[in-house]
Amino acid sequence: MSSKNPVRRAPRYVAEVDEGGLGAVDAVRVSERKSNLWLDAWRDLRSRWLFWVTSVLILFIIFVALFPGVFTNEPPNDNCQLSVSNAGPSPGHPLGFTKLGCDIFSRIVHGTGTSLSVGIIVTVMVAVMGIVLGAFAGYFGGWLDSFLMRIGDIFFAIPYILAAVVIMSMFLHDRNIWVISLAIGFFSWPATARILRSEVLRVKQLDYVMASEAIGLTKLRTMFTHVMPNSLAPVIVISTVGLAGAIVAEATLSFLGVGLPNNLFMSWGNDISAAQTSLRTAPQTLIYPSIALSLTVLAFILLGELVRDALDPRTRASR
Amino acid sequence: MFWYIVRRILQGIPVFFGSTLIIFAMVFAMPGNPVLRMFGERTPNPAQVAALEAMYHLDQPFFVRYFLYLGDVVQGNLGYTFAGQSVNEILARTFPTTLRLALLAVIIQLGIGVTVGLISGLRKGSVFDGTALVISLLLISMPVFVLGFVMQWFFGIQLGIFRPTVGAGAPWADLILPAIVLAALNMAYVIRLTRASVLETAQQDFVRMAYGKGLTRRRVIPVHILRNSLIPVTTNLAADFGILIVGATVTEGIFNVPGVGNELFKAINRHDTPEIVSIVTILVIVYVLVNLFIDLLYGVLDPRIRYVK
Numbered sequence: 001m002s003s004k005n006p007v008r009r010a011p012r013y014v015a016e017v018d019e020g021g022l023g024a025v026d027a028v029r030v031s032e033r034k035s036n037l038w039l040d041a042w043r044d045l046r047s048r049w050l051f052w053v054t055s056v057l058i059l060f061i062i063f064v065a066l067f068p069g070v071f072t073n074e075p076p077n078d079n080c081q082l083s084v085s086n087a088g089p090s091p092g093h094p095l096g097f098t099k100l101g102c103d104i105f106s107r108i109v110h111g112t113g114t115s116l117s118v119g120i121i122v123t124v125m126v127a128v129m130g131i132v133l134g135a136f137a138g139y140f141g142g143w144l145d146s147f148l149m150r151i152g153d154i155f156f157a158i159p160y161i162l163a164a165v166v167i168m169s170m171f172l173h174d175r176n177i178w179v180i181s182l183a184i185g186f187f188s189w190p191a192t193a194r195i196l197r198s199e200v201l202r203v204k205q206l207d208y209v210m211a212s213e214a215i216g217l218t219k220l221r222t223m224f225t226h227v228m229p230n231s232l233a234p235v236i237v238i239s240t241v242g243l244a245g246a247i248v249a250e251a252t253l254s255f256l257g258v259g260l261p262n263n264l265f266m267s268w269g270n271d272i273s274a275a276q277t278s279l280r281t282a283p284q285t286l287i288y289p290s291i292a293l294s295l296t297v298l299a300f301i302l303l304g305e306l307v308r309d310a311l312d313p314r315t316r317a318s319r
Numbered sequence: 320m321f322w323y324i325v326r327r328i329l330q331g332i333p334v335f336f337g338s339t340l341i342i343f344a345m346v347f348a349m350p351g352n353p354v355l356r357m358f359g360e361r362t363p364n365p366a367q368v369a370a371l372e373a374m375y376h377l378d379q380p381f382f383v384r385y386f387l388y389l390g391d392v393v394q395g396n397l398g399y400t401f402a403g404q405s406v407n408e409i410l411a412r413t414f415p416t417t418l419r420l421a422l423l424a425v426i427i428q429l430g431i432g433v434t435v436g437l438i439s440g441l442r443k444g445s446v447f448d449g450t451a452l453v454i455s456l457l458l459i460s461m462p463v464f465v466l467g468f469v470m471q472w473f474f475g476i477q478l479g480i481f482r483p484t485v486g487a488g489a490p491w492a493d494l495i496l497p498a499i500v501l502a503a504l505n506m507a508y509v510i511r512l513t514r515a516s517v518l519e520t521a522q523q524d525f526v527r528m529a530y531g532k533g534l535t536r537r538r539v540i541p542v543h544i545l546r547n548s549l550i551p552v553t554t555n556l557a558a559d560f561g562i563l564i565v566g567a568t569v570t571e572g573i574f575n576v577p578g579v580g581n582e583l584f585k586a587i588n589r590h591d592t593p594e595i596v597s598i599v600t601i602l603v604i605v606y607v608l609v610n611l612f613i614d615l616l617y618g619v620l621d622p623r624i625r626y627v628k
Contacts, residue, residue, distance in 0.1 A: 153330075154337030157607050159561040161568075162599045165583075166345050169592050170357075248462045252569065255464045257588045272465060276573075279472055286472065290465040298460035305456075 037233060041310040051306050057299045065113040074106035076266050088284070096284045099274065104285065108292045111266035114177065115247045115296060121181035122188070122246035127239050129185075130192025131228065137193065138200030138231075139223045149197070152190035160187035161249060168258035175261055184249045188242065195238055199231040206230075233311045240304035244297045251293055268293045323618050323625040331611045338603050339392075343385050346596055347375070357592035358401075367401065371593060374398045392600060400586070400594040409582055409594075410601065416489045417571070417578035421563055423491075423498035424505075428559070432506040433552065436513025437545060443518060451514070455507035463566045467500045467573040484575040497574040501566045505559045512555055516548035523547075550621050557613045564602055 045051045064071060074093070080102040088096045095104040137148040164183040171179050203209065204227055212222045253259040254269025262270050268289045275286035347353050354371045355363070372378070376387045391398070397406035439448040458466070474496060475483030481496040520526065521544055529539045570576070572584035579598065586594040618625050 150333055151337075153334050154341065157334045157338040157610065158341065158603050159565050159606060161565040162602060163342070163345070165587060166342060166596060166599050169587065169590065169595050170346060170353075172590065244460070251462055252464060252565070255462075255569065256572070256584065269464075272468065276468070279468065280476055283472055286468050290461075290469065294457075294461045294465060297462070298456070301456070301460050 037311065040313070041307070044310040045306060048306065050302065054299055054302045054306065057295070058303060061112060061116065061296055061299065064109060065116040068109045068113065071109045072103070072106045074103040076102060076106045076110040077263070095288050096282070098271065098285050099278050099282070104271075104288055107266055107271055108268070108289055111268045111271065111289070111292070112296075114260065114265050114267050115250060115293070117177050118181050118184070118250040119243045119247040119300075121177065122185040122249075123239050123243045125181065125185040126189045126192055126242060126246075127235060129189040131196055131232070131235060133189070134193035134196030135200055135223055135228050135231070138197035139204055139227055140219070145197075148193070152193050155187055156190040158187055160184060161252060163187040164249065164253055165256065165258055168253060175259075177260070177265070180250060180253060180260060181246075184246055184253075188245070192235055192238055192242070195234050196231055199234055200227055203227050203230050237304050237308040237311065240300055240307060244300035244304070247293070247297055247300070320618065320625060324615060327611065327614050327618070331607065335604070335607050336389075338607060339389055339600060340385055342596070342600055342603060343388060346592075347381065347384065353377075370399070374593070392597075392604075397597045397601065398593055401589070401591050406594060406597045410579060410598075413577060413579045413582050416576060417567055417580060419489070419491070420494050420498055420501065420571070420576060420578055421567065423494055424502040424563065427498055427502040428505040428509055429552075431502075432509025433513050433545075433549070436510040437517055437540075437548070439510065440514040440517025440521065440548070441540065441544075448514075451510055455510045458503045458507035461503075463500065463504060464569045464573060466503055467497075467570055470496060470500050471573060485577070489577055494576065497570045497576055500573075501563065501570045504566065505562055508555065508559065509552055512551055513548055516551050517544060520544050520547045553613070553617055553620055557610045560609050560613070561606060564606060
């Protein structure tokens with residue numbers, strides 16, 4: 001193996017073959033550009049300007065959520081004065097005041113964390129439930145598959161916001177980020193499970209799964225080490241879009257009046273709902289939280305779409 | 320076709336019982352006295368508590384209770400609100416309005432959605448296509464209540480074209496603005512779905528064949544491309560309907576449309592849990608039935624689906 005001819009032998013699980021013509025067939029050219037699904041997708045993504053705009057926006061949103069103090073010193077809730085109710089912008093208060101005289105800018109900045117936390121908790125929960133249930137259903141098949149998918153059908157048959165409305169109205173006193181995330185997430189896993197299941201059904205036909213079972217790995221081990229990681233691509237797409245959906249769901253529940261309590265949590269949905277009464281006199285109380293909410297949702301939906309396009313060789317080729 | 324219908328209806332039965340059981344369990348399997356929980360901060364008077372306990376058959380074991388309650392619901396006895404109003408009467412009064420609103424919304428969503436999607440798909444990369452994609456993306460990212468308020472503020476208050484809230488009797492003209500808001504999200508999905516589907520269909524061999532045998536675009540586009548592109552749009556109608564139910568609650572709340580959604584909206588704001596539970600149960604049952612109907616329709620439209628196991 002000289003440096004002139006950079007080849008690497010593929011590891012063999014069977015007896016060594018003689019170094020005849022077959023050796024060349026087994027050899028892998030190291031100098032050739034590496035290629036797999038994720039690398040191809042990354043190469044595609046980084047060549048698109050929209051991806052960079054979206055990424056910067058999302059990083060910015062995360063930064064605001066983590067360090068709201070960098071952007072405003074104004075407390076969102078404690079320094080409200082009715083004397084400036086619905087007032088316009090003034091020095092130090094760039095976006096004006098709400099009906100109760102709170103600083104709109106500060107409320108938006110502090111509300112970022114709430115929206116993002118709910119989005120992330122719901123997404124992780126839905127992804128874990130969907131991946132585990134979908135993988136077991138798809139890989140083991142049989143009665144387990146039928147059983148899990150029928151359960152999924154039942155949960156799928158309930159619009160998740162309606163279910164969350166019922167759950168939240170039973171929790172009048174102890175509403176917090178975890179309860180609302182559970183209420184949203186508990187009814188939105190079947191979509192993820194279905195998508196993962198159909199991907200597992202495709203992957204489990206592939207040669208490396210048979211090879212893995214042939215060298216004696218248990219079914220469970222094969223599922224976790226080979227089938228599941230190779231079925232994740234569509235779940236990543238639906239999870240990114242789902243994060244946006246969870247943020248919308250939290251805001252919608254707050255708008256309906258079964259969201260997070262107004263005095264303890266900053267929530268864009270609460271603020272937009274409160275703006276309803278001063279729509280005619282002070283549209284700024286409505287417009288700015290709406291922009292913040294829509295922009296955040298837009299960022300995650302765009303990221304999801306870009307990743308989906310990048311992961312799908314068909315759309316890549318047609319561009 | 321017969322066996323397809325039978326199979327699909329049999330599959331619907333566990334979904335029907337399962338979904339209503341889950342809603343019921345969310346209320347009654349929680350720790351504590353569910354009736355006291357329903358009152359929240361208020362202190363109930365004993366007569367109200369007794370009435371609710373009788374309504375939900377609280378002296379029975381859980382599953383018996385569920386079937387007794389379901390029996391009541393199916394027989395059209397939906398119980399009473401805290402204020403003592405019959406939920407039946409409320410639904411009978413409000414349902415027609417919601418139906419009209421939903422009808423308008425579906426017409427807008429399919430009419431505009433399919434037309435725009437078709438043109439976009441046929442002229443991929445054009446200015447029209449780009450604009451349609453950007454607008455649909457914006458509509459998808461805007462929660463329905465944000466869009467509702469913005470439209471109400473802009474068209475109702477700033478421009479004064481429409482009345483910002485719906486008047487007595489909910490005349491059709493007043494329902495147009497709420498219907499546009501309600502339809503917006505689904506319309507965006509229909510545009511994208513139709514566009515993607517048209518792009519794919521236009522490359523099929525049978526389309527080339529149709530052009531090859533000398534048919535004009537006027538014939539090929541509606542008969543060969545459009546009809547085959549509508550199958551995924553039909554499949555998606557079921558998911559659209561779920562969005563429609565939730566959207567109606569929000570939209571009717573904003574525009575004060577006297578419909579079922581508005582009742583639910585008001586019940587939530589009054590913390591009237593018995594009414595919330597009754598309305599949600601009914602909405603879930605309607606949703607399950609509509610899903611069943613759309614699946615059967617899909618079987619009629621696309622013969623292939625009938626033979627898939």
